[in-house]
Amino acid sequence: MSAKPRRGITNDDLFALRWDRGRRDLIGPLHRLYGPDSADLLDRLRDLLKKHWRARPADLRRLDLERDLNPDWFLSENMVAYVFYIDRFAGDLKHLPSRIDYLRDLGVTYAHMMPCLKPRPGANDGGYAVMDYTAINPALGTMTDFRQSNLALRASGISPVIDMVLNHTAKEHDWAVRARAGDPFYQAFYRMFDDDTLPRQYEKTLVDVFPDQAPGSFTWYDDIGKWVWTTFNEYQWDLNWENPEVFLAVLDNILFLANRGVEVFRLDAVAFMWKRMGTTCQNLPEVHDILQALTQATRVAAPAVVHKAEAIVGPQDLVPYLGTGRHAGRVSQLAYHNNLMVQFWSTLASGDSRLMTHVLKTHFPESFRRASFAPYIRCHDDIGWAITPEDTAHIPHMDAKAHRNYLADFYNGTHPDSFAQGADFQVNADTGDRRTNGTFASLAGLENASTPDAEDKAISRIALGHALIASYGGIPLIYMGDEIGMTNDHSYLDDPARADDGRWMQRPMMDWDAAVATQGRAARIRADLSHILRVRKATPQLAGMIPTRVVDTGHRALFAYQRLGDDREVTCIVNFTDRSQTLRTADALLREVPQTDLLTGQRLITSEGRMTLARYQSVWLRPD
Numbered sequence: 001m002s003a004k005p006r007r008g009i010t011n012d013d014l015f016a017l018r019w020d021r022g023r024r025d026l027i028g029p030l031h032r033l034y035g036p037d038s039a040d041l042l043d044r045l046r047d048l049l050k051k052h053w054r055a056r057p058a059d060l061r062r063l064d065l066e067r068d069l070n071p072d073w074f075l076s077e078n079m080v081a082y083v084f085y086i087d088r089f090a091g092d093l094k095h096l097p098s099r100i101d102y103l104r105d106l107g108v109t110y111a112h113m114m115p116c117l118k119p120r121p122g123a124n125d126g127g128y129a130v131m132d133y134t135a136i137n138p139a140l141g142t143m144t145d146f147r148q149s150n151l152a153l154r155a156s157g158i159s160p161v162i163d164m165v166l167n168h169t170a171k172e173h174d175w176a177v178r179a180r181a182g183d184p185f186y187q188a189f190y191r192m193f194d195d196d197t198l199p200r201q202y203e204k205t206l207v208d209v210f211p212d213q214a215p216g217s218f219t220w221y222d223d224i225g226k227w228v229w230t231t232f233n234e235y236q237w238d239l240n241w242e243n244p245e246v247f248l249a250v251l252d253n254i255l256f257l258a259n260r261g262v263e264v265f266r267l268d269a270v271a272f273m274w275k276r277m278g279t280t281c282q283n284l285p286e287v288h289d290i291l292q293a294l295t296q297a298t299r300v301a302a303p304a305v306v307h308k309a310e311a312i313v314g315p316q317d318l319v320p321y322l323g324t325g326r327h328a329g330r331v332s333q334l335a336y337h338n339n340l341m342v343q344f345w346s347t348l349a350s351g352d353s354r355l356m357t358h359v360l361k362t363h364f365p366e367s368f369r370r371a372s373f374a375p376y377i378r379c380h381d382d383i384g385w386a387i388t389p390e391d392t393a394h395i396p397h398m399d400a401k402a403h404r405n406y407l408a409d410f411y412n413g414t415h416p417d418s419f420a421q422g423a424d425f426q427v428n429a430d431t432g433d434r435r436t437n438g439t440f441a442s443l444a445g446l447e448n449a450s451t452p453d454a455e456d457k458a459i460s461r462i463a464l465g466h467a468l469i470a471s472y473g474g475i476p477l478i479y480m481g482d483e484i485g486m487t488n489d490h491s492y493l494d495d496p497a498r499a500d501d502g503r504w505m506q507r508p509m510m511d512w513d514a515a516v517a518t519q520g521r522a523a524r525i526r527a528d529l530s531h532i533l534r535v536r537k538a539t540p541q542l543a544g545m546i547p548t549r550v551v552d553t554g555h556r557a558l559f560a561y562q563r564l565g566d567d568r569e570v571t572c573i574v575n576f577t578d579r580s581q582t583l584r585t586a587d588a589l590l591r592e593v594p595q596t597d598l599l600t601g602q603r604l605i606t607s608e609g610r611m612t613l614a615r616y617q618s619v620w621l622r623p624d
């Protein structure tokens with residue numbers, strides 16, 4: 001008698017298990033988006049996922065397993081992100097590995113390589129007009145270079161992150177080229193109209209994204225006799241997500257790239273993906289169904305991967321991007337916290353934290369299910385002053401429009417009290433709306449600092465911002481050059497493909513001399529940040545799954561929040577003014593127990609129960 005040989009578990013068995021698990025969270029959104037007859041769609045989706053699962057390289061399968069066992073990996077206090085342009089930081093992909101030591105020194109575990117897929121030639125919106133999602137921008141290298149450099153990053157404990165532009169493709173993308181040649185299958189990939197009746201109706205409620213450089217949301221093409229929906233620039237054609245073929249085709253690209261070592265996809269401009277007549281066509285509920293379907297499908301075929309949503313929207317609209325209601329724990333695991341960013345700049349200008357406290361306390365839950373924010377101070381884009389009348393109504397004598405104007409004036413440097421050096425962006429003649437460009441350092445006063453004291457203040461403001469994002473929750477995003485205080489760069493004006501886009505001001509070439517300097521202001525800023533990040537990594541209460549409770553201090557100058565760790569809380573207090581401020585234990589916020597400020601390593605509360613914060617000082621108090 002011989003026993004039947006026992007078969008080990010095969011990759012196909014594993015896929016079957018993953019699919020069974022995943023389809024539960026896929027069926028709902030797919031039915032809502034594409035109708036109840038989506039059985040055929042589900043079959044095709046399963047086949048697509050299986051194809052990529054089978055092609056997944058062994059090293060990534062191992063990572064999948066690691067993350068199955070540790071699904072909270074991206075919420076760890078160890079996570080720190082660095083955001084850079086490959087060419088501006090390292091030249092190209094072949095040279096990127098030689099810069100890994102720099103990233104490691106800083107404590108980086110997440111490398112967001114700004115758009116690096118093949119863009120259209122000429123103007124391309126900083127790479128956000130992609131003509132081939134399966135090819136690397138030839139100026140940066142090849143797909144093989146990309147895979148190699150991703151392997152080198154992973155070997156150093158750094159997750160490779162890239163942009164996935166979902167709302168639109170370049171008009172030179174193969175799908176768009178075929179659509180333009182008259183192929184109806186591909187015409188259905190985009191939003192095309194034979195005459196301007198519908199576009200005119202839509203435009204009644206649309207908000208112009210680039211009123212200055214690309215007014216309007218539709219473009220007429222004589223050769224095809226059609227209007228095409230172009231929310232951003234004329235050369236970026238909006239995809240039609242009502243067509244399930246678009247869902248499958250984009251997912252195919254995501255999984256192709258996941259199998260080349262991408263661990264996080266930054267899903268670009270997601271707010272705009274669904275359109276409905278009579279609305280602003282932003283943040284519609286269907287967007288969250290699409291994001292759930294993409295995230296859950298990715299989870300089946302590439303479980304090591306997470307998604308980060310880029311929705312730069314008002315507070316109420318932002319929260320659902322991290323999963324609320326039926327989407328809780330099922331949509332993108334990360335989302336930019338643009339409201340924290342806006343409130344940082346607002347409070348830094350006014351020295352009054354009331355609006356910041358109100359907005360962050362009222363609109364945002366203390367935690368999300370298996371998701372968290374990506375807090376940041378600056379990025380490659382402009383700052384949109386997302387401040388609403390509903391929120392300013394809670395602050396005596398504050399008017400939203402006047403406050404937005406004040407902030408635009410403060411940060412373009414024309415306000416008499418301003419320390420900043422920035423510039424207006426996309427001035428909307430109809431609404432009077434203005435947005436702001438400039439680097440962290442220039443907006444924080446470093447460019448204008450003409451005395452040692454002014455320089456010292458600017459450096460303290462930068463440390464304040466970095467301490468805020470390192471402790472508030474989620475993965476702090478450090479934007480390239482901010483760690484060494486790089487100021488505005490005007491060289492883009494000499495490049496015709498960039499000159500009309502002022503956002504290039506905050507996208508300078510990395511200054512490696514400053515980066516390796518051991519003395520001077522760049523060295524000081526970098527040392528401050530390195531210290532902040534070291535303390536973060538040694539403080540489990542700062543991990544992304546730990547709730548963040550905003551606390552009203554009753555002191556306008558001070559903004560405070562507590563990280564409610566299981567064992568102990570950490571109380572973070574920020575002095576947003578250039579004067580010292582004193583708190584007393586009688587003020588409720590300061591508990592009368594021995595506490596150490598983790599940033600200075602000192603007991604700051606005196607025996608009389610007082611604590612004084614120096615100008616622009618942040619403290620992170622933890623009971624001993």
Ligand code: GLC
Nearest residue numbers: 125126128165232268269381
């Ligand atoms: C995102 C990018 C921005 C780009 C836009 C359109 O908001 O951050 O730079 O212009 O999407 O793709």
